[in-house]
Amino acid sequence: MTKTVTIYIDDKTYEVPAGTNLVDVAKFYADNDIPVFCYHPKMKPVGMCRMCLVEMGSVQKDRETGAVLLDDQGKPQVRWMPKLQTACTTTVSDGLVVRSNTPQVDSARENVVEFLLTSHPLDCPVCDKGGECPLQNLTMAHGSGSSRMNYADKMHLDKHVPLGDLIFLDEERCIQCARCVRFQDEVVGDPVLQFHERGRNLQIVTVSEPGFDTYFSGNTTDICPVGALTTADFRFGARPWELTNVPSICPHCPVGCNTSLSTRLDRDFGGRALIKRVMPRQNEEVNEIWICDKGRFGHHFSRSEERLMSPMLRNASGNLARTTWQEAYKLAAEKVKAAAGSVAVIAGAGLTNEDLWALRRLVGESVRLGAWTPAQTGADLVAQVGVGSGTNLTALKSGDAVLVIASDLEEEAPVWRLRLKQAADRGVYLVVANARPTRLADFAKETITYGTGEAAHVMHELRTRFPQIAEKLAGAANLIILTGAEGLTLEGSRALNQAAANFLIESGHVGKANNGLIAALPGANAMGLHYLGFTPEAAADIVNTPPKVLILAGADVAADDPNAAAWLSKVETLITIGLFLDGASERAQLALPMQSFAERDGTFTNGERRVQRFYTAQGPMGMALPAWQIAARIAEGVTGEHPKTSAGAVMLDIAKNVPAFAGARYTELAKVERQFPDVGGQDLYYGGNAYKNTGGLGVQIPSAAEGGEVKTAPVTLPPLVSASGQNLVVVPTTELYNRARDFRASEAELMTPRVPAAYVAMHAVDAKRLGIADGDLVAVDAGSGRLVRSHVRLDGGAPEGTLLLPRHLTDTPAPLSITQGKVEKLRELVVEG
Amino acid sequence: MAEKQYPNIIYREKDVPDIRRYEVYAAHDGYAAFKKALGMEPKAVIEEVKASNLRGRGGAGFSAGMKWSFIPQSEPVKYVVVNADESETGTFKDRQIMENNPHQLIEGALICAWAIQAKAVYIYLRGEYMDVAAQLDERIAEAYANGWLGKNIQGSGWSCDMFTHLGAGAYICGEESALLESLEGKLGQPRVRPPFPAQKGGGLYGEPTVVNNVETLANVPWIMRNGAAEYKKIGTEGSTGTKVFCLSGHVAKPGNYELPFGVTIRELIYEFGGGISGGRQIKGLLPSGGSGPVIRFDGNDDPRLDTPMTYEDFQKLGSILGSASFIVMDETVDMAWVASRITKFFKHESCGKCTPCREGTYWLDKTLDRIMDGTARPGDVDLINNVARNMQGMTLCALGDFAANPILHTIKNFPEDFKARMGAGD
Amino acid sequence: MLAEKYADRIQKVFAKYPDKRSAVMPMLYIAQEEYGWVSPEGLREVAEICELDPTQVKSIAGFYTMYSEQPKGKYWLQVCTDLACALRGADEFSGQLKETLGVDDGGTTADGMFTVEHVMCLGACDRAPMLQCNFHFHENLDMDKMNALIAQWRAEAGK
Ligand SMILES: Cc1cc2nc3c(=O)[nH]c(=O)nc-3n(C[C@H](O)[C@H](O)[C@H](O)COP(=O)(O)O)c2cc1C
Ligand code: SF4
């Protein structure tokens, strides 16, 4: 139990947790909204804006007995401080007395608002923040209603200062609260925003290269208490009161950030609902109130003109031509039936639990169900020893430990990286292990650098190879191990996760909150794939011995696997279900259009095994349907079973049949509890905009370890891939912004300039030996017969003997996993204009 | 009239040629006080300074010994920071102390460092004192060379370093927490307190730290040598010892004068300072540079000129003694102009961190400009008065109060000067 | 490159502090000395030396008045016109100086020799009028003394 203290706010008594902030506590326990501008519950108080001034004192106690001294009216005697005090810089202590409703406090608030408005442009009618502006609201609540400032004396400043590609600053509106500056410094660890000059000339600047360009920049626009920071995406896009906020889940990575899609019925979208912006939605255990810029700005793919709009059937002349859904269902059902069991499905990690269930029902449980996370596994072990229910990275503190191994978390799961940076600041023993430097390592207490591909070996032999680190990890009060698959094959990934699971089991860090395994598997629903019976091992088997009928659902195999053409050609009937026509559709009999997360209801199971629900936000695109519906309608032709009428009904079915989902009916997923700190209410000034969670906090599937004993298992270490002769070790890596189809379609709008130019990173020593210089154009031959053409970067952190080849930056896929390869310099084609 | 002779502490060796050099200082019992302190328990040193009732000369007048005693001895790393930022309008005493008798300061700082068992002393000088800092560096080097600094000082087993650090033009860095931020390479803006500098988490690099003014520490060697009892014989009961008064403005002989507390204002201005220049009448006195309330005097015969100069007596005058930077203004001075000038100073020096000070100084300045150039609107005097009041007590550091003071007190004490500018109507 | 050219001085500065960040102010002085002002390249070099983000260094350079983010004249004259000096004729002195050199407040002479600006109290109120030239004090001035100084500086610069 946390210690509590007794405090008094406006003559009422409250028992509150010791060591908490007065503003947070007053709001949560006393329903008292102390107005703030600079204070933000997610950052350290700075006491700058002076809006939160209150009367403060302390109850007098008898020195000997500790009993509260009473006055003649029987009330506690209070020693008042002579001046008003800032609530935001006050940590509650026993006997604290606060008055927030006296004339003195009212007048102080009125004065601060008046001061702030002396240089504010009062351009609310044309301001993006108008209607959801803390300054506007607090002016209504506490302001005097008229200004005594001579209007001609106001400062005139630049109103359109780009701080980077995505964020604009209006200098006139800025009230110097430093929330954005502190966010970049404290929360992100990238201090690219600072104050310049001083006094009334204080302004936000950046001179960093690139400018304000982190993966988290958009969050500053939410916490900015005025309309000073706006996003290039939403600027002048709509007025807040026209928007409907639909709860959603970000589809891009395993974190599963809770979002709100702000939509509007839009003329430019045929009068249908259109996403105008993506905002974070509070879920303290998942993303707190943050999202990354990919989640915020990468929504445009959902209404890309490249989307597949109708079912396509390969005609007699061998081309895909439009067809009707009836035809498509009929044909698909016939093919499945005729295959007499030689049917398989490969599903991507972007499909929902409902989609996966419907696909499994379509082909029957005995067939092979492949999970398209082709080079990474471990979901089964996460189900065993994954982090316990109630895990919250924010709860980790000094004495706890986290090991991140073989993952570049900044690129693979940005919000986890954000939260772990702060955990390290709180004193958590953060160890980052990789063969190369990664961003998170900048914040680590300890880094382990191992030879390329050695992750599983290091994890398995941690106690002998890094005894001191292993001892600290094993001895931590709470321990989480977070695995990636960088530099590993599928077998290596299995070994790494098993070794990690063994370590956790042996050191007793399983089966309870804030302890256990997390696998940074790609996609939003890799854990759902596992729980619904889809495995990467099965996918590998399907690739090796293809079935007669293969259904590819939400799996762009041709973009991921350089060998895809070869194995796809062995399939008799290929059916693709996807957002786009892709490399596999080129060989498909049927290419069927599915809906994106924005157009439909559904659920994802995130990396921490939380089943989370999202809701229909955007109008439909063409004839596209949810994948579960497509599967169910085909199944109807196979088994005669009537399709369910809604995603919720599908989940009900899952809940009945799959024990992991027993508690995950939609009504359960939609439940919301009050969270601390309590952001997202009408008092936008406290936390920022639109964090309100109305869609539900989701339900976490308990790990097996929570139910009982789990056992270690032997680790089979696969042979290491090493450089030999002219061959280097090619390691595919992940870039957050890339040219994968679902993100590429967002490019046109905003993201194009932010996707890195195709590159391959190599070590200077190798480059010199091979006669290659920084910036040279090279071809990488990793054995698939397809060459990846890229420019060389020597500053990309590649260890000697290693080529780092980012996935999805060129049209030719990088290899699926670590392998040997050659690199050769190409002559640049100079095109004469 | 020949001025009276008073005992000097800070300037006791002002007539010794080259006292700034180590050999000369050493020959005049230099470092004997430190040596004595090294022979005492650190705690006893603190007790002695506490007993002397030496009060901080940086402005607030807080007991130095008391401040030292707040340092938690259990913390392994502690610091002493010497505040040589001296940027208050009308203040120029610390510079002279550092120029004329630098070893006295070094020795005083060292005694303090021993008393709290500090790891290092940083002397933060305002950037404009670049030349002073260069000289001070040479003097510190002499102290190292003679075994008063460095490892295992005088065989005590205690090691301590001393460094100078230059500011770069920011009055706010005289405020102790802003100074610490600045020294850490951050923006020179005041910190939230608590924790205070003496506490863990509040000082330099988060370690417990004593911040004292140059003049405060320059008193310490004398106290160590002669004892608290002797020290208390000088000055008054509440304000012990001497004070260096910076005299500037409309006086015949501006300059620094070290006098015991309790000497009257009249004696300082008319005897030491040679009286008001040109034989004119005194009108006002700013006793603590731009930051303290202005005192009204109705000519050279005003009996309040006989007030003794102590912390207590100046409160009775409705002002503060503060840093004792006396800016004297004669009858020709327009107090609205004074208010406007001082406001420009604070507008320029507001760090911008907190709303009332940042916006208030800007607003006051704009409105005073109009008052000065004759375009004021009726009610503007009331307005600035009210704006200043709204700044008072509302800010993170005292600069906000300092900026409000000139408005509130010039209007209160010299209403006629504002009336004259507002024309008949107001 | 500052890091090479001033390697010794930089090492001495680093030796003073437990962390590199504290060295940012001394480094900015070095950059200003080298380039005549805190130029963008100087700023970047300081950031690298102190292992800070360039924006952090920019922030420090902008906060303090002794760092100039614009090029200045060869002789940067800062005249104190704060209250105590103003009471002793600093405004008139400053006006005459600007007239003599033919510049407005903050302006630089056409030959790039002199920048004149007024500043707040420099801590020499008893010796007004006074100014600092490239951070060295000149006190108890009048226009005769000033003209002599100007002539001397012109001679030094060969103009
Ligand atoms: C705005 C402001 C400016 C200050 N400037 C100075 C200064 O230049 N020199 C100084 O010694 N104290 C200055 N102080 C006081 C310091 O904060 C601090 O109280 C002092 O250094 C403590 O030393 P002392 O106890 O020896 O006086 C200033 C305070 C404020 C609020
Ligand atoms: S009162 Fe002024 S100088 Fe002090 S912290 Fe606030 S803004 Fe800065």
Ligand code: FES
């Ligand atoms: S000062 Fe407390 S919220 Fe800004």
